[in-house]
Amino acid sequence: MDHTKLTQSLEDYLEMVHMLRLANGIARVKDIAAALSVKMPSVAKAMVELKKMGLVRQEPYSGVELTEEGQRVATMILNRHILLKGFLIKLGVSEAIADKDACCMEHILSAETLGKIEDFVKPMDAISSVKKAKIVKNTK
Amino acid sequence: MDHTKLTQSLEDYLEMVHMLRLANGIARVKDIAAALSVKMPSVAKAMVELKKMGLVRQEPYSGVELTEEGQRVATMILNRHILLKGFLIKLGVSEAIADKDACCMEHILSAETLGKIEDFVKPMDAISSVKKAKIVKNTK
DNA sequence: TTTTTTAGTTAGTTTTGACTAACTTTTGAC
DNA sequence: GTCAAAAGTTAGTCAAAACTAACTAAAAAA
Numbered sequence: 001m002d003h004t005k006l007t008q009s010l011e012d013y014l015e016m017v018h019m020l021r022l023a024n025g026i027a028r029v030k031d032i033a034a035a036l037s038v039k040m041p042s043v044a045k046a047m048v049e050l051k052k053m054g055l056v057r058q059e060p061y062s063g064v065e066l067t068e069e070g071q072r073v074a075t076m077i078l079n080r081h082i083l084l085k086g087f088l089i090k091l092g093v094s095e096a097i098a099d100k101d102a103c104c105m106e107h108i109l110s111a112e113t114l115g116k117i118e119d120f121v122k123p124m125d126a127i128s129s130v131k132k133a134k135i136v137k138n139t140k
Numbered sequence: 141m142d143h144t145k146l147t148q149s150l151e152d153y154l155e156m157v158h159m160l161r162l163a164n165g166i167a168r169v170k171d172i173a174a175a176l177s178v179k180m181p182s183v184a185k186a187m188v189e190l191k192k193m194g195l196v197r198q199e200p201y202s203g204v205e206l207t208e209e210g211q212r213v214a215t216m217i218l219n220r221h222i223l224l225k226g227f228l229i230k231l232g233v234s235e236a237i238a239d240k241d242a243c244c245m246e247h248i249l250s251a252e253t254l255g256k257i258e259d260f261v262k263p264m265d266a267i268s269s270v271k272k273a274k275i276v277k278n279t280k
Numbered sequence: 281t282t283t284t285t286t287a288g289t290t291a292g293t294t295t296t297g298a299c300t301a302a303c304t305t306t307t308g309a310c
Numbered sequence: 311g312t313c314a315a316a317a318g319t320t321a322g323t324c325a326a327a328a329c330t331a332a333c334t335a336a337a338a339a340a
Contacts, residue, residue, distance in 0.1 A: 009327065029288060042328060044289060061288055061335055091256040104248035113241045116231040149297065169318060182298055184319060201305055201318055282340085289334070296326090304319070310312090 004053055008107040011077055012036060013046040014055060017064050018074035026063040080106045080114065087117050144193055148247035151217055152176060153186040154195055157204050158214035166203040220246045220254065227257050 006014065016035050020027040033043045047064055050056040055070035066074055084102035089095065109117075146154065156175050160167035169187070173180045187204055190196040195210035206214055224245050228238035249257075 007326075030286085038327090039329065040288065041290080041330085045327080088253060088256070091253070091260055093250075093253050093256050097250050097252045101248070101250055101253045105245060108244035108248075109241055110233075110237050112237045113228060113231070113233050116228075116233050120231055147296075170316085178297090179299065180318065181300085181320080185297075284337100284339075286337075287335080289332100291332085292330090294327100294329070296328100297324105298326105299324075300322090302319100302321085304317100306317075307315085309314085 006053075006073070010046060010049055010053075011107055012103070013043065014050060014066075014070065014074050015077045015081065017050075017056060017066060018071075018078055021066065027065075028063050032064070077106065083114070083118060083121065084109075087121050090121065146193075146213070150186060150189055150193075151247055152243070153183065154190060154206075154210065154214050155217045155221065157190075157196060157206060158211075158218055161206065167205075168203050172204070217246065223254070223258060223261065224249075227261050230261065 013032065013036070016032050017027040020031055020035065024031070029040050029043045029047070033040045036043075047056060047058055050070070051058065054067055055073060057065045057067055057070075081102050084105050085095075085098045088098035088101055093101065153172065153176070156172050157167040160171055160175065164171070169180050169183045173183045176183075187196060187198055190210070191198065194207055195213060197205045197207055197210075221242050224242035225238045228241055229235065233241065
């Protein structure tokens with residue numbers, strides 16, 4: 001509802017809420033803090049902001065949930081993360097580093113660059129299968 | 141001399157000093173501020189830090205110069221910028237956006253990712269010339 | 281059921297990096 | 311050579327995002 005733009009750090013918190021809910025069914029303050037390497041009060045403050053923006057819901061002393069809008073935004077952010085991680089892995093970056101670097105890149109890249117990366121990654125999948133097929137043919 | 145790690149913002153300031161010196165022969169506070177879209181007092185503060193770290197030299201009320209060490213560090217940062225910008229342009233991103241996004245990426249990517257990007261860009265040059273040659277042959 | 285431990289919250293501090301306002305030096309027009 | 315404009319500096323404010331310390335609620339163990 002509130003169209004105020006998210007800061008990088010709030011994007012991270014929102015994304016982590018989403019990831020923890022996908023992984024564990026519930027996003028606890030303690031786990032969000034551990035996953036982002038911050039202390040619990042930092043999470044609490046971030047949740048206050050996200051609540052103000054109408055992106056999360058939380059009853060005192062319990063897990064954090066996403067609103068419809070929060071769901072929508074978090075999904076977008078996570079998709080961006082997945083795209084970038086896959087892209088870096090295709091470049092030959094190790095999974096752990098790809099994850100970490102994707103996490104930084106996802107907040108700063110322009111729509112144009114994200115689009116081009118998408119263009120690069122998508123046909124890559126097709127080409128790489130074709131190439132594999134050719135290699136198989138050639139080697140027999 | 142001082143091995144304290146530069147923050148992202150100090151890296152930007154140092155890089156801009158270097159770029160302005162390459163472009164104009166002199167890096168004025170006013171121009172640094174304009175180029176980074178900040179006000180002059182922000183530049184002044186950043187220069188105080190960079191002076192403390194022994195990366196720049198400046199006599200009061202005059203242009204900023206680089207120390208040996210500052211030169212070395214600034215060159216590294218600028219090379220990273222050039223690498224990333226070239227990379228994005230190869231992906232099809234427009235020059236202006238490539239410049240802007242490179243500027244953000246240059247502070248956050250791991251050495252591993254930078255290395256892979258370098259691997260990707262370098263052979264690309266060779267292949268693209270070969271490909272062009274082939275296309276020329278095929279079309280005649 | 282009481283108590284202890286764990287999880288969550290609140291209040292207040294710190295650091296970074298921007299800003300404005302006010303002041304000083306330098307430059308350049310006259 | 312003087313004075314106005316431009317450039318640079320200094321001091322102090324503000325916001326974001328982390329932290330610690332101290333408090334409260336909930337859950338688990340006794």
